[in-house]
Amino acid sequence: MNILEIINLTKQYGDFTAVDDISLSVATGEIFGFLGPNGAGKTTTIKMMAGLLKPDGGRVVINGNDLAADPLTCKQETAYIPDRPWLYEKLTGQEYLQFIGSLYGLAEDEFVRESESCLALFDLMTWRNHLIEGYSHGMRQKLIMTSMLMLKTPLVVVDEPMVGLDPKSARIVKELFKNRAAAGSTIFLSTHSLEIAEELCDRIGIISDGRLLTVGDMATLRQAGGSDGSDLEEIFLELTGAWELKEIIRSLRAER
């Protein structure tokens, strides 16, 4: 069963089309990677999926509910982790988690169990009663992940999950995503990191200039890239038309 259906999604900023008629489906329990160069439309698409941006055309259906028609039900089932960890500076980590838990109506016992488990995983237990303004960028990112992962929603939408994380935390996040997917949650993540996409994702969608170029597992992508033995980086460069990079790299090397 598909938990997420994106149907002909379009978004324009004035004359500029940021997302151009994208359609895709993501199945329950799947880890789906959304890849694309800077400015390709990844964050815009994700913001529309999280109900932060109003699409100019098309629909987002989450667990059978249309996001535009029934936004609250859809949001109840979606955890959104933004790429930049903007939080309330004057709250403590614990208070922030309590606030988010109450927004999603998390039960008391579930809150204690899940929040403490995630805080412990991310080494944040000793910091939970400190003000967020004293947290580093990575700690903020881990707190925001804790706040969303403790909700145990059927769909987790993550924009650039590893930005600012140390290698240990990045490893934990990858394992957590795999566990959640194995338990039936769906992870939709956008990333620049081809390594993460290749390692984590069951399927990958590549977006460029607002258009979805291809969707599929690695084998499908290799076919689409026209090179059976190539890795994701080569496929990515091939599909996004970034072969002029080779020329640039060659000329840079020639300068050494």
Next chain:
Amino acid sequence: MRGTLLKPFRQGLSNRFLINRRARWRTFGVILFGCVVAVAIYLVSVRVIGYFHSQNELGIILSLKIFEMAWMIIFAMLVFSSMVSGVSALFLSRDNEILFAAPVPPEHLYFMRYVTTSMYTTWMMVVFSLPVFGAYGRVFGAGFAYWPLMCLSVFSMAAMASGFGLGATVLLVNLFPARRIRDIVAYLSLLGGILLYLFIRLMRPEELVDPDRFPDFIGYLSSLSSPAMPLLPAGWVSNLLTAYLQDRQIDWLLTALICLTPLVVFFLGEMIMKRWFFKGFSRAQESFGGERTFAAPPYHRSRLRWFLHKETKLFLRDSAEWSQLFMIGALILVYLYNFKVLPLDRAPMPTAYLANLIGYANIGLAGFLVVSLCARFVFPSISMEKEAFDLLRAAPLSLRRYFFYKYIFYLIPFTLFTLILLLASNHLLKIEGPLQWISLITGLLITWSVVGTALGFGARYADFKMENRAAALGGFGAIIFLFTALSVTLVIIFLGSFPAYRLVRHWLAGEGVSVIDWWLTGGALAVMATMSFAVPVVCIRRGIDRLRT
């Protein structure tokens, strides 16, 4: 270099008011509205000053004393607001990391901060004080030289106040023992509030209208006509203009002081910046505040409870916010003190009539205070969610409910504030009878309406990248909100005035309430309530629409 540093400010202003080098319609609208307000201030000022001027010699001296007080208060306010803005502009601005890491000399940075902070903190004073001081020129029939002298005085005082404020800020940040720099803002606010209060108290303006308090009339006259504080810049400009208004004489020494002091203060500020800025800036970054812990209460599922908890903690833990409470405290004290010392028994009309008249006007005054506090606290509250607002929008919380929670949070303190102001001032005025209820109902309607309107405008003009609440006050949205809320307040006061007059008049005459009065009162109340409800609802709906896109 100095010009380059100002480029973002210039281009930001240009982008704000112009599209492709052509003015936006709303820019014309704001200018037109500002002109209308300035003309209204001018006409009211001409009338009030003209009234004093037409009385006798005492009236002329009294109007000049008010002139002097106005300069003093404006100067004190400008220095204080420059200091508060200076901490944010000099030490907490986000662009500091880029600019100070670049090969930019501190004195050039000071120039840029001086120009931008002066513009932000003084433009409103300049625009709206010119009509008041212009009115003096008209009433006193001042000669040609008054107008350039007046403009010079206004601009020079704005420049001097900014210079003093910024220079003092750089020094204070180095000297202050507080680790966390934002606390300095709190202490400055506190200091400013207390200074303002003491200043007004020490002036004892109520005694100026009471010759009996002086042992003899000559003493009274000499007290009134003594020149303003000669060591303060506000005293210089006041004395310069007063001398010209009375005797058409220009004091060239004062003129020179007014011309040269801004330059001296500016260059002193540059020297201070060069010598002490880096130490203060470095200290500001060291104080990350990570050492304190706060125990959270046990988790509970209630959204409203956690929303109110979040809002309360964000307010109380931010010293820049809670310190304003001292200002409000001082404001209430000064406000109520004025009612205590009103010489009602000396008035030519019966005390009870006058007390009721002032009591009714007091609803408007309280309303104006509520409007200004809403502009400071409620209007920026949506923007102050900053980028974390995305998390709220992604949560299963409708915007209507979000506004409801916000409204509840601000409604309680503002209702208490209005009740304290009105009940205490009515008590001091010894008001009994219908006006007691009229003032409470009207005052609360205004307050509830203004709080909602502020939220609506705050959403419509939300800027989630705003650095602090004070920054919102100079924005387009805040100005439109102020004008709208003040207009609503005036209309509500106007609507209730006739029925209130009839009810109070009958009550004072010991007569019962007639059927016509019941109908009039009921009708006015219905219109007032409808307006108080409709304006914020429309504003909040438009705000929600804006946030959805």
